[in-house]
Amino acid sequence: MSTTALHIAFDVDQVRRHFPILNREVKGKPLVYFDNAATTQKPVEVIDALTSYYQYFNANIHRGIHSLAEEATAAYEATRDTVQQFINAKQREEIIFTRGVTESINLVAYTWARTNLKAGDEIIISGMEHHSNIVPWQLITEMTGATLKVIPVDDNGELLMDEFHKLLTEKVKLVSVVHASNSLGTINPVKEIIDAAHKVGAIVMLDGAQSTVHLDIDVQELDCDFFAISSHKVYGPTGIGVLYGKRALLEAMPPFMGGGEMIKDVTFEKTTWNELPYKFEAGTPNIADTVALKAAIDFVQRIGKKQIRMHEEQLLQYATEELQSINGIRLIGTAKQKVSVASFVVEGVHPQDLGILLDNQGVAVRTGHHCTQPLMNRFDIPGTTRASFAMYNTKDEIDVMIAGLHKAIKLLR
Secondary structure, three states: OOHHHOOOOOOHHHHHOOOHHHHOEEOOEEOEEOEOOOOOOOOHHHHHHHHHHHHHOOOOOOOOOOHHHHHHHHHHHHHHHHHHHHHOOOOHHHEEEEOOHHHHHHHHHHHHHHHHOOOOOEEEEEOOOOHHHOHHHHHHHHHHOOEEEEEOEOOOOOEOHHHHHHHOOOOEEEEEEEOEOOOOOEEOOHHHHHHHHHHOOOEEEEEOOOHHHHOOOOHHHHOOOEEEEEHHHOOOOOOOEEEEEOHHHHHHOOOOOOOOOOEEEEOOOOEEEOOOOHHHOOOOOOHHHHHHHHHHHHHHHHHOHHHHHHHHHHHHHHHHHHHHOOOOEEEOOOOOOEOOEEEEEEOOEOHHHHHHHHHOOOEEOEEEOOOOHHHHHHOOOOOEEEEEOOOOOOHHHHHHHHHHHHHHHHHHO
């Protein structure tokens, strides 16, 4: 399908034609895919880019002088340039390819944090973090003697910023928070967090797994020190992600892994490191999926984030109103600023049972703690049912989910 087929005006029916999986059925019903916060579906442009690499220029990169190697290297590095522009990084060398947000956070933890933190230092995270932005810092505190502090969350699913400012002292060396919550949809006031942290000399890492696909990201304007991106949340392939880091910090950090490509010179006595960004990209990378990530970003930019966001906000508002009309449903996460995530619980019904019955209607939602167990404990619930919306979803699909909920609740009560 030609990418020029997209209209300037947002047309959801036209957008849907780019996603072949939306034509399939589940349990004899048309697929309604509302699990986009877990992973988005892929447009044919991404699928074509992935297969094209293997069909026409499959080769290892950076090391060969033959034509295929040069073509593969050019395509791989073109993605780096695209990501740089997508998030407005100052330099392409500040874009490091990883396997995803989890690896990006761990890279910072095991290089910057392990090198720079000591006993008495403090790390601040928030009460709505994904486990991937909790566990690495717990491990680092065990290694360094630093202490982990947590910004509490109110009943609406918003950070208690007054408490954050109380926690923020000169002992704090790192603040690592999620930009937009995967469980609640809450968009956090990250600019306020960054500016305040910098005033006490702390650096800031943002988990951009959910925000990158929904919000305009400008890392220079935000002035964050690190920003993590997951490709498969942005209509790209799985197994590839990005760590943005300010060049001065990356230059001072030791390598994360040792091996090929991250070296400049090796002897049995000493090894010197390659220049950025390759110092952090050891071994043969995920070339095909990196190439396809460029196609995903290009696709999003052709449609336009502003138009996508307006469409998703309409879906979220409609779904919220419809869910609130069902007796016994309680929304979890009612922040004023949200991305398109609607999490809820049904009185007397376990989320997993609800998810199974919705699946029987062809509706794919996520159920459970969403890798945010401390947040679920905060609300005193085992988990939620989460419907998360993307550019290709429609109000008609929400109607199908609402009808399915009525049927499921009647059966389960």
